[in-house]
Amino acid sequence: MSLIDAFRHRLHVWLNPRAHERELQEELEFHLGLERMQQTHAAHGTLSELDARALAKRQLGNITYYSEETRRAAGLGLLDDIRSDVRFAVRSFRRAPGFAAIAVLTLAVGIGANTAIFSAVDALLLRPLPFPEPERLVAVNITAPARDGRPATDDIGWTYAKFDMLREIQPIFSHVTAYFSTQFTIRIEDDAFREGGEFIDSRYLQTLGVTPAIGRNFLAEEDYVGGPRITLLSDAFWHRMFNADPGVLGRTMSVDGSEYTIVGVLPDGFQGISGEASFWIPAGAPPSASWPLATTRDPWNHINHVVARLQPGVSMERAKVIMAQLGAQVDARFPTPANLNGLHLGATLRPLDALRVDPRIRRMLFVLVGAVGLVLLIACANVANLLVVRASGRRPEIAVRLAMGAGRGRLVRQLLVESLVLALAGGAASLVIAWCGVKALGSLEVASVLRYQLILGLGNEATSGINLDMTAFAFTAMLAIVTGLAFGLVPALQSTQFSVTNALKGEGAPSIGGLRRLTSRNALVVVEIALAIILLAGSGLMVRTLGELVAVRPGFDAEHVMTMRVNRAADWARDSIAQFYDAAIDRLSALPGVTSVGIADCAPLSRGCYDRTELVRVDQRGTGAPVRTMVGAHWITPDWPATMRVPLLAGRMLTRADGRDARRVILINESAARQLWPGESPIDRPVVLNIDHFKQDTAYVAGVIGDVRFGSIDSLPQPDVYVSYFQSTFTYRMMLFVRTRGDPEALAQAARLAIREFAPGFPVYDVASMQDRVGATTAQSRFIASLLGAFAGLALLLAAIGTYGVISFGVAQRTKEIGVRVALGATRGHVVRLIVGQGVTLAVIGIVCGLAGAIAATRVMRSLLYGVEPTDPATLFGIVGMLIVAVLAASWIPARRAAGVPAVQALRGR
């Protein structure tokens, strides 16, 4: 096999060029020895040793030449050349350490920032999902057309009945499964705590391609309503709760008050599709106290997520077409009243991969990638500038080389090697910066920023996966090489292209000239300024957004409030839950420093936590169809508005006297009052709500309180109604709000202990001060604003350095001209104006280009902005001002120097 022989030989040569060299020498020695013997023998001993040696050498020919030839044939010639180029480059950089240091540092920052951001993108978007053949996994959702002013949606879950039908009629999936993720109360001895878990079926793990590390999966014959109470554990949960005891199989665990038998442990790292599961139980397991089977099996509860694995050979496009047909069939089998209005539900699917990160995060990363890319471009432009300046200082050297017959290609290669050496040094140094960046990205705040937004939680692991791995190293190396070529090529080509004679005579450099003579360098500065403007615009807009967000008044006072979730223990009767509310308020109010305690079902600013319900006005008998509207529904104890300092605007607050047997009363917020009773008083108006008893009993508006933002900080308040826990049977969600005079964090432990004392079995979890919750909602904006701000600051600095470099080089070149001007009567002021004017001209061109680019580029940021338009004039005006100041400063220094040169010295030339 010639290929193998050849490959083996080449490998041998390339891996060990020195050995190859030694072998050749030994071989030639051997040859000479034999030839010498031959010569001596032929001359019958008349030849002296010395003569024999000379004759032998003559026979062999030019040994040096043939050694070279052999090395060349072995492919080592290029290696030799490059090695000597590298050596030359390193030596010349050592002679100009300032230049080398600035270039390497600039590149290190540019490349390092890119590597850090790349690591995040790789972990969150690029790395395939950790399942076999992840590209065949799809999420299947029900779609609804737009109606009643609500936009069309394509992310609705499935009812169990619809899922059952889909499973039977679908022809495109090899596996299809449904799961539902929620939190459960786990009890181990006296301790009760909340853990994320998933209701699944036996096909769930098969669909994903995961097999239990210990024990077994659920069996198909266990998939029935009322099936066995069994559970699978996550590896982390098994370690945490069971000390990784391999004998755990067959033991039981209390989930929501029922005992479940452990049948298996899943592989390390697997946290379910929700990313938050510690254990899994069959969806058909018998009802438990807090999750009646009806919840997952309810015919109108579209809460099951469906995930499927496409059959091999079924394309995504074809699957989508078939899924649309299947959706129509499912809709036909399960009619809804809306069908009468021609509104039909459909179904669609998308790669599971597309769901692992919120589109906003995707957009954010995209913006950051763009931003670091620009930083790198600016860094390249700066280094290219340095190289051009350096090259013009080396004109005589290059001219001599050209004159002595060096090929242009050879010189270009040598200059390129120089820039590659710089780039690789920069790349190596960049790893330090990337390491710091990655540490920062993996820090808690960012992880929570990202986690907060993850849809399926598949990225949860990805955030911890942000690290410098081989992929990142490869990326850095590639980036270093590409940048080396990018900033090196133009200067290399340019500096080897001129008349040798002129250069040798020293006429190559222009002695007079303004902007036109320094075109390529000026162009680089203009590009830098334009790119800096784009980055400044992006960061300016994010800073404005952050300012707007922080200025938002969410409608409550978050200071000094501690919040924590609790859940009713399975053995606490639902009917006597009021005793828990009273006890909780009493006990917590008695804690030192506590001024007020309230309970609500959700914290403000917690996105989709709260329920929505339909409100019907019943105070307009006989005036046509009653007004119906969707409102947010909130359960509170009477003291909650006071605890949160939500102001009462009209009527009265709820009281403890508004109990189960009293007249039903509600609070509404300002938005609801304005929308439902514009210009009228809403107090004592009757309404019907679509929640438990309120469906039958008319409720009356007791009072109006201020708007509270329950969704996100950047979404406007919606019409809301507040119902007292004491008038409702609702017990699913409770959050305690404790206002204290002191530090809310100090209260957490005392509150936890108090609850355990009077209500053991009520798990306390999700403990955080209200201020932290508010902070979390702006974390994402803060994160991107600070990163973009850092990049923009860097860009501004680099652009200023670039401008300074070009202007001061121009001044050096024009010393003679300036001397003439001064001799002819130009004042210091004239000279300064001349030089600074040059910088300002560059800046203006750069700013105009940059603004055009910024207006185009910042449009992609629209979804990340709040309260500010991408073309906000104040922001753009501000950043232009900043840039002009930077450029003025950068050209002022060389201008002052130029003006300070005495005319005589300048005329003599340097």
Next chain:
Amino acid sequence: MPSVPGTPKSELLRGTLEMLILQTLTAQPLHGYAIAQQIQRLSNDALTVEQGSLYPALERLLQQGWVTAKWGESPTGRRARYYTITASGRRRLGEEIEGFDSALLAINRVLRRV
């Protein structure tokens, strides 16, 4: 460069040296010096390669995988590098000879000798 003595300007055709080396190796593995001697002897001293040019040529053959090299002991007891022709080297030699023959024939036709 390989050359024919007495006709200093007429060089061996490009690639001929490689062909000659492969041919000498068909009988047995040889070291460099032996290859040079062999070529000289078989051509009745008509073809004298400048011995040094052998080594770049051998390196080229190694790079192509037509010969392999192995260090062994020479009859004089010294370490010597022995070259062995590979199967693909033999194939290559056949092609070369064929090409050479047809080129020779063509040249002879032009010179109207056949």
